[in-house]
Each structure stands twice: as structure tokens, then as C-alpha cells.
Amino acid sequence: MTDQAVLEVSDLRAWYGEGQALHGMDFTVRRGEVVSLLGRNGAGKSTTLRAMMGLMRRATGQIRLRGADILGRKPEYIGAQGLAWCPEERGIFTSLTVAENLRLPPVVAKSGLTEEELLALFPNLAERWRSSGGKLSGGEQQMLAIARILRTGADILLLDEPTEGLAPVIVQQIAEVIRTIKARGLTVVLVEQNYRFAARLADRHYVVEHGRVIDCMDRAELAADGSRVEHYLKA
Amino acid sequence: MTELLGFPPALLYGQVLIGLINGLFYAMMSMGVAIIFGMLRIGNFVHGAQYMLGAFGAWFLASLPQLFPGLGLPELGYWWALILVPPAVAVVGAITEQLFIRRVYDLEHAYGLLLTVGLAFVIEGLFNVKFGAAGQQYGVPEALRGGVNLGFMLLPIYRVWVIFAALAVCIGTWAVIERTRLGAYLRAATENPDLVRAFGINVPRMLMLTYAFGVGLAGLTGVMAAPIYQVSPQMGQSIIITIFAVVVIGGMGSIAGAIVAGIGLGIIEGLTKVFWPEASSTIIFICMALVLILRPQGLFGKETSAHSGADITIARRESILENGRIWIPVLAVIGVILPYVVYPVFAMKILCFALFACAYNLVFGYVGLLAFGHAAFFGASAYGAAHIASVWGWPPELAILGGTLLATAIGALFGWLAIRRQGLYFAMITLALAQIVVFYAVQAGWTHGEDGIQSVPRGVLFGVFDLNDTMTMYFFVLAVFLLGFAFIYRLLRSPFGQVLKAIRDNDQRAVSLGYSTERFKLIAFTLSAMLAGVAGGMKAIVFQIASLADLHFMTSADALLMTLIGGVGTILGPVVGAAIVVTLQREFAEFGAWVIVVQGAAFVLCVLFLRQGVVGTLESWLGRRADRMREAAATGAADVTPGE
Numbered sequence: 001m002t003d004q005a006v007l008e009v010s011d012l013r014a015w016y017g018e019g020q021a022l023h024g025m026d027f028t029v030r031r032g033e034v035v036s037l038l039g040r041n042g043a044g045k046s047t048t049l050r051a052m053m054g055l056m057r058r059a060t061g062q063i064r065l066r067g068a069d070i071l072g073r074k075p076e077y078i079g080a081q082g083l084a085w086c087p088e089e090r091g092i093f094t095s096l097t098v099a100e101n102l103r104l105p106p107v108v109a110k111s112g113l114t115e116e117e118l119l120a121l122f123p124n125l126a127e128r129w130r131s132s133g134g135k136l137s138g139g140e141q142q143m144l145a146i147a148r149i150l151r152t153g154a155d156i157l158l159l160d161e162p163t164e165g166l167a168p169v170i171v172q173q174i175a176e177v178i179r180t181i182k183a184r185g186l187t188v189v190l191v192e193q194n195y196r197f198a199a200r201l202a203d204r205h206y207v208v209e210h211g212r213v214i215d216c217m218d219r220a221e222l223a224a225d226g227s228r229v230e231h232y233l234k235a
Numbered sequence: 236m237t238e239l240l241g242f243p244p245a246l247l248y249g250q251v252l253i254g255l256i257n258g259l260f261y262a263m264m265s266m267g268v269a270i271i272f273g274m275l276r277i278g279n280f281v282h283g284a285q286y287m288l289g290a291f292g293a294w295f296l297a298s299l300p301q302l303f304p305g306l307g308l309p310e311l312g313y314w315w316a317l318i319l320v321p322p323a324v325a326v327v328g329a330i331t332e333q334l335f336i337r338r339v340y341d342l343e344h345a346y347g348l349l350l351t352v353g354l355a356f357v358i359e360g361l362f363n364v365k366f367g368a369a370g371q372q373y374g375v376p377e378a379l380r381g382g383v384n385l386g387f388m389l390l391p392i393y394r395v396w397v398i399f400a401a402l403a404v405c406i407g408t409w410a411v412i413e414r415t416r417l418g419a420y421l422r423a424a425t426e427n428p429d430l431v432r433a434f435g436i437n438v439p440r441m442l443m444l445t446y447a448f449g450v451g452l453a454g455l456t457g458v459m460a461a462p463i464y465q466v467s468p469q470m471g472q473s474i475i476i477t478i479f480a481v482v483v484i485g486g487m488g489s490i491a492g493a494i495v496a497g498i499g500l501g502i503i504e505g506l507t508k509v510f511w512p513e514a515s516s517t518i519i520f521i522c523m524a525l526v527l528i529l530r531p532q533g534l535f536g537k538e539t540s541a542h543s544g545a546d547i548t549i550a551r552r553e554s555i556l557e558n559g560r561i562w563i564p565v566l567a568v569i570g571v572i573l574p575y576v577v578y579p580v581f582a583m584k585i586l587c588f589a590l591f592a593c594a595y596n597l598v599f600g601y602v603g604l605l606a607f608g609h610a611a612f613f614g615a616s617a618y619g620a621a622h623i624a625s626v627w628g629w630p631p632e633l634a635i636l637g638g639t640l641l642a643t644a645i646g647a648l649f650g651w652l653a654i655r656r657q658g659l660y661f662a663m664i665t666l667a668l669a670q671i672v673v674f675y676a677v678q679a680g681w682t683h684g685e686d687g688i689q690s691v692p693r694g695v696l697f698g699v700f701d702l703n704d705t706m707t708m709y710f711f712v713l714a715v716f717l718l719g720f721a722f723i724y725r726l727l728r729s730p731f732g733q734v735l736k737a738i739r740d741n742d743q744r745a746v747s748l749g750y751s752t753e754r755f756k757l758i759a760f761t762l763s764a765m766l767a768g769v770a771g772g773m774k775a776i777v778f779q780i781a782s783l784a785d786l787h788f789m790t791s792a793d794a795l796l797m798t799l800i801g802g803v804g805t806i807l808g809p810v811v812g813a814a815i816v817v818t819l820q821r822e823f824a825e826f827g828a829w830v831i832v833v834q835g836a837a838f839v840l841c842v843l844f845l846r847q848g849v850v851g852t853l854e855s856w857l858g859r860r861a862d863r864m865r866e867a868a869a870t871g872a873a874d875v876t877p878g879e
Contacts, residue, residue, distance in 0.1 A: 055432075075429065084434075093423045106435055108435060
């Protein structure tokens with residue numbers, strides 16, 4: 001492959017207080033790729049994203065964003081570099097309206113979607129424009145959370161379990177959205193427990209366990225042999 | 236119509252207007268507190284002192300020629316003050332945030348409150364040292380002198396200006412927070428600061444500016460208040476507890492709630508002066524109690540998540556320092572030797588306060604409730620015991636018992652009201668409720684107002700022991716202290732105590748296990764009030780006086796400081812803390828006004844550097860040493876294991 005790596009994570013270790021959550025994560029993401037981090041609950045997937053956003057107080061190793069190490073940088077700096085994070089609990093602000101939520105993150109690059117484009121992509125949000133973020137359904141919250149970061153022009157999206165707890169029809173919609181994002185040339189890091197969902201979207205997969213990457217496979221490999229991942233993910 | 240509801244309308248309208256003006260000051264202050272609480276989760280007790288800084292700033296600018304006669308400085312009047320002082324106070328706020336406040340963001344809310352209480356003591360104490368307690372006069376600006384005749388009263392023009400200016404500030408602030416992009420950032424950062432940071436917004440700086448803005452509002456309020464109220468170091472302290480009550484009524488963190496509650500309560504207070512003058516100083520606190528019963532989250536408040544005090548306590552249960560079987564006899568031996576080493580009266584003071592602090596630790600350390608009004612129980616019992624002993628002439632044991640019953644009853648009532656909220660709310664509510672008792676004691680006949688009840692007879696205990704003999708008195712106090720200490724120790728080791736710990740560690744889980752956590756908390760709170768009552772009643776007999784000082788908020792703060800210095804949630808901590816604080820108070824007594832500065836500094840230093848307290852730190856150190864020795868023993872054993 002000739003595509004350059006936009007994200008290179010190497011030997012990433014991180015702690016919550018005294019407890020170590022990451023024990024040396026290594027993975028690479030190339031421009032325009034959708035890469036998934038698969039693993040069970042508590043494997044360290046979400047922590048990896050938090051560490052990439054500079055939100056882990058104690059972390060060592062390297063996180064190179066377009067070649068520059070961002071480990072130890074403040075979250076506000078990392079956010080302004082075009083890395084956008086969509087947390088597991090979606091992070092919709094309940095005291096803000098849908099419109100305020102959408103407009104909250106500052107634009108970091110001109111390449112972002114306009115409000116019209118976003119509302120075309122997420123028609124539900126237009127209907128709920130003035131309602132409070134707390135009144136949205138889970139699916140609408142997830143849509144808003146993704147729409148919100150697409151507006152900013154960030155070109156690397158970290159999506160933490162976007163399908164968790166959602167109805168199959170909504171999951172389908174989110175898959176469509178992620179395909180659209182990819183078609184626009186954006187890079188996506190997708191954290192998932194639902195590997196079937198990830199298998200439909202991601203170019204490559206990393207399996208995470210006990211805070212380390214323990215296996216890596218591409219789309220074809222996973223398609224050929226789903227049991228390999230199932231083996232890791234079964235409780 | 237010459238009368239309205241039996242009162243001359245002029246009086247009524249006049250009080251409503253005065254109430255409106257006071258209410259606007261409440262609104263401006265509460266708004267600052269609500270913004271700071273909403274965004275930073277800090278209960279900014281130092282807000283009163285910052286308001287005082289604003290008023291002093293205005294006075295300072297006007298007095299430049301007198302203060303620095305040699306420099307030929309001009310006298311800068313009200314309008315200059317209005318422009319210069321609020322930003323200056325805001326800068327002081329920003330520096331305060333950088334140096335102190337930001338260090339406690341990640342800690343339990345109790346520490347934020349304690350830190351700001353300490354800062355308030357330091358600032359107010361320093362001004363007291365420099366300027367004395369007496370107030371300074373600040374003139375009404377030239378352009379706003381004179382009055383408007385409204386028919387029923389002459390309204391000074393300055394007050395008309397205050398009404399309009401304050402309303403404008405309130406509405407403007409509300410609009411900025413609720414209607415602008417900056418406000419949206421602030422509201423979002425309240426909910427999820429990490430995510431807002433990840434969006435590329437510098438949240439730490441925003442928090443600093445928010446704090447500075449809230450403090451600047453206090454400064455502005457101070458400047459506007461300077462021509463109306465006396466400019467004195469205490470002016471903030473007398474308003475801050477009221478402001479906390481207003482914020483609780485309005486709904487913590489709600490800007491609109493703070494404004495509406497502030498103005499409304501000011502007017503209600505004014506009307507109370509007409510209809511029920513005796514209650515005018517307590518009406519706001521009574522309103523707060525009513526709101527808590529009817530709508531615990533406050534008028535405009537949303538139900539927020541509960542904040543338990545889970546990370547406050549640090550006692551190592553297995554530590555040798557937590558073993559009562561060792562320490563009760565040791566304390567008894569120390570207690571027997573003590574009066575031969577120090578003055579017996581001083582030793583009795585330590586024991587009374589040690590029991591008080593132990594009682595306090597029961598709720599703060601073991602249930603995780605930041606109570607801030609334990610002086611009410613201590614003082615009520617002191618008054619009760621003093622009255623029974625001196626007026627009814629009953630023997631000391633019955634006097635203390637009577638005082639204790641009174642404290643227990645008040646404790647049960649306050650607990651029943653306050654238990655509806657947790658964390659910082661609980662602190663503000665208990666503080667405000669305790670204030671009702673203070674105002675009652677100021678006004679009631681039998682408490683003798685400022686004088687208190689003096690020359691309380693010590694009497695003859697059980698008809699046998701004459702307590703006028705100092706050593707007899709001392710050993711009685713020691714016995715009561717040891718009994719109280721042993722009672723708390725047994726209580727905590729009982730199944731009841733285990734449930735309390737479970738509640739403290741995880742309220743929700745305790746509920747899911749089927750415990751009625753509120754009932755357990757209420758029982759613990761009432762027991763704590765009872766023991767504080769024992770300490771207070773005993774203190775009244777020992778020192779033969781019950782006074783307003785026993786009820787004062789400072790006494791509640793003393794209990795907290797003792798517990799904190801000694802070690803929250805440790806059995807010995809409060810005793811050690813009481814000994815340290817009572818000794819410090821005596822050593823610094825000769826420096827007069829400096830005592831309060833030192834006490835405030837102790838608060839700040841403890842919160843920043845000694846959160847485990849003396850005993851807690853010692854326990855950690857012993858625990859780590861034991862761990863190391865165990866590890867060494869294990870590796871040593873592994874080394875000599877043959878094979879492998």
C-alpha cells in the first residue's frame with residue numbers, strides 16, 4: 001500500500017489511577033481507511049480513544065498524528081488538529097437544543113459538511129431542531145453526535161460503539177452514514193463489540209484484549225473466517 | 236383607603252421597595268454563586284469576601300488622598316470604582332482560581348467548599364486585622380443624591396439607580412449564559428468537560444474566566460452596595476449564608492432561579508418586616524425549609540445526580556490506629572495524666588471539642604454527608620443545659636440530659652429536611668438551617684441575646700460529686716468523653732455501622748440491596764446531633780456559660796477543621812484534631828484578629844496538602860510500610876525456595 005499512515009499508535013500504555021488499562025497498544029491507520037478496534041467489554045478500546053484525545057492523565061508511548069507525536073498534548077490541541085471523538089455515551093448535551101449541540105464544536109477545517117448537507121443526511125434532526133438534546137431517542141442522539149463532528153471538518157473520526165443499544169433499522173442507517181463518510185475521504189477509527197457490523201464497514205480490524213492488540217486482519221480475512229474473531233469475542 | 240391588611244400602605248410599599256433592592260443584591264450575588272457552582276461545581280463560600288473586596292475597593296479609591304497623603308493621588312469616586320473595581324476583583328478571582336480552586340476540581344465537592352471557607356476566613360481576617368470590625372462610610376455619588384417623593388416614601392435616587400442597574404446586570408448575564416454561543420460552551424462544559432475539550436475548546440481557561448466573571452459580579456455588587464450598607468470586613472460573611480439559601484431555593488446552578496429567588500425573597504423579607512418583624516431575619520431560611528419539603532431540587536432546579544462523599548474517607552480499617560480495644564484504654568490513660576500536665580480547664584476544653592468533633596465525624600467521615608451546621612446542636616444543648624441548671628436549678632446530669640434531648644430533637648428535624656439533598660447542597664442546607672437557631676437565640680428572651688446565659692452553676696453531680704471542684708469536674712468530663720468515644724466506636728463496628736459505610740461507598744447499591752438509605756442517614760445524623768449535644772451541654776456546665784459563639788457558624792467550622800486536620804473517617808482523627816486546633820487557638824489568642832486568618836490558612840493548607848489528616852497520613856504510612864515488609868518477606872521467602 002502506498003497510502004500514508006495518518007495515525008500511528010505504538011506501545012501506548014495508560015492508567016486509571018493505579019490501575020493500568022492499556023499495556024502497549026500498537027496499530028496504524030492510513031488516510032481514508034475505516035479501521036475497527038474489536039474486543040470485549042473492558043478490553044481497552046474506549047480507553048485507547050480517550051488516550052488518543054489526550055484525556056488520559058497518565059499515558060506513555062507514542063501517538064503520531066500525521067507524523068507528529070501528540071501524546072501528552074492537551075485535548076483542546078488535539079481536537080483542533082482534526083481528530084474528532086464521538087464518545088460511547090454519545091455526549092449529547094441535554095441542556096442544549098439540537099441546533100446548539102450541532103453548532104457547538106468549532107470548525108477546524110473548511111472541508112466540513114454544511115448544515116444543509118447534514119440535514120439532508122440526517123432528516124430526523126431537522127424535525128427535532130429546537131428540542132432539547134435530552135429528549136432525543138438513542139438513534140437520534142447517535143445521528144446528532146456524528147453530524148456534530150462532520151460539521152467541523154475534522155478528517156479523522158473516532159467513533160466509540162456507534163451501534164450500541166440501537167434498533168437494527170437504525171444500525172443500518174448508521175452503516176450508510178459511515179459509508180458516506182468514507183466516500184468523502186475521511187478516516188474512521190471504529191470501536192465495536194459488534195463485529196458483524198464492523199465487518200461490513202471496516203477495511204482492517206484490530207482485535208484488542210487486556211489493553212493490547214492481539215490480532216489483526218483485513219476485510220477479506222474476516223469475511224473468509226468469522227470464527228477467528230468470534231473466538232476472541234466470546235465471553 | 237388608609238390601611239391595607241391593617242397596616243398603613245406607606246409602610247407596606249416602603250418595605251416592598253426596600254425588599255426589592257435587597258432582593259436585587261441577593262439576585263446579583265446568587266447569580267455569581269450559581270454560575271460558579273453550575274460550571275465549576277464549587278460552592279464558592281468566599282463569594283461574600285469577594286463582595287466585601289468590591290465594597291472596600293470603592294472605599295479605597297475614594298480614600299486615596301487620605302491613605303497615601305504624600306503621593307498627591309486624586310480621589311477616585313463612584314463612577315471610577317464602578318469601572319475599575321469589578322475587573323480588579325475579577326483578576327483577584329482569576330488568580331485565586333489558578334492558585335487554589337483548580338486544584339480541587341477533581342476532588343469531592345466538600346473540599347471545594349472547605350477551601351473557599353478557608354480563603355474567606357483569610358481574606359476577611361486580614362481586613363479585620365487592618366481595618367478593624369467597625370464599618371467605613373462611603374458617600375452616595377454626587378449625581379445620584381437626593382430623592383424622589385413617591386407619595387408614600389422618599390426614595391433616594393441612588394436606590395432607583397441600583398434597581399435599574401442591577402436588573403440590567405441580571406438580565407444581561409442571563410442572556411449571555413442562556414442565549415449566546417459562549418453560554419452554550421459553558422453549559423456544555425458543565426455536562427461533559429472532557430468532550431468539550433476534545434472539540435478543541437480550552438475548557439480550563441474557560442473555567443478560569445467563568446470563575447473570574449462570577450467573582451467580578453460579586454465585586455460589582457460590592458461597589459453598588461457600598462453607598463447603602465456599611466463597608467466592613469464582616470459585610471460578606473453576614474450575606475453569604477443567606478445567598479446560599481437563595482441559591483438552594485432557586486435551584487443550584489440555575490441562573491433564572493437565582494434571579495427570581497433573589498428578588499422574590501428580598502420582597503418576602505421586606506413584607507415579613509411589616510407582618511411578623513421577629514421572623515424577618517429567618518424568613519429566607521424558613522422559605523428554604525419549605526421549598527425543600529415541597530420541591531427539593533429548588534424552584535428552577537433540575538434533578539441532578541447525587542454526589543456522595545465516597546472519596547473523602549481514607550481510614551485503613553485494619554490499621555492499628557483504628558483498633559478501639561487498644562486506643563480506648565490509651566486515651567483513658569492519657570486523659571488521667573493530662574490534667575497534671577496542662578491546665579485542667581484547658582484539658583476539659585479539648586475533651587469537649589474532641590467529643591464534638593467525633594460526633595461530627597460520624598456524619599462527615601462515616602456517612603459522607605458534609606454537614607455544616609453542627610454548631611446548632613452543640614449550641615442548642617449548651618443553652619438548654621445552661622437554662623435548666625441556672626433557672627430551673629436542676630442538677631448537672633439532668634441539665635446535660637435536657638440539653639442533649641433538645642439537640643437530638645433539632646437534629647432529627649434538620650436531618651429530616653436536609654437528607655433530601657446530598658453533597659454540597661447538604662452543606663448549604665444544614666448551614667442555613669443552623670442559622671435559624673442563631674437568629675432565634677438572638678431574639679428569644681430566655682437566651683439573653685448577646686449576653687448569653689452566664690454564671691451557670693456547676694452543681695452537684697448525682698447528689699454526690701461537687702463539680703465546683705475542678706478535678707472532680709475534669710474526671711466527669713473525661714468519663715463522658717470516653718463513653719461517647721466508645722459508643723461511636725461500637726456503633727461503627729455494629730451491623731448498623733456497616734450499612735452506613737455501604738451507603739457512603741455506594742448509595743445506589745445500598746438502595747438496591749434493600750436498605751432505606753435515607754432512614755439510616757437520618758438515624759446517623761440524629762445520633763451525631765445527640766453526641767454534639769452531649770458535648771455542648773457539658774461545655775456549658777464546665778465553662779458556666781452558653782453564648783451565641785456556641786451557635787455561630789465558626790463553631791461548625793471548628794468541628795470540621797478538627798476532623799479534617801486529624802483525619803476524616805478515622806476514629807482518632809477528631810480527637811487529635813481537637814487537641815491541635817484548641818491548642819492553636821490558645822497560642823494565637825494573644826494575636827487577636829489573627830486567629831481567624833490562621834484558622835483559614837489551616838483550612839486551605841489541609842485541603843491542598845493534608846487531606847488525609849494527621850492520623851490518616853500516619854495510617855497510610857504505616858500501611859505502606861507493612862505492605863513493603865510483607866513484600867520483602869514474600870520475595871525473601873521466594874529467594875530461598877529451592878528449585879525452579
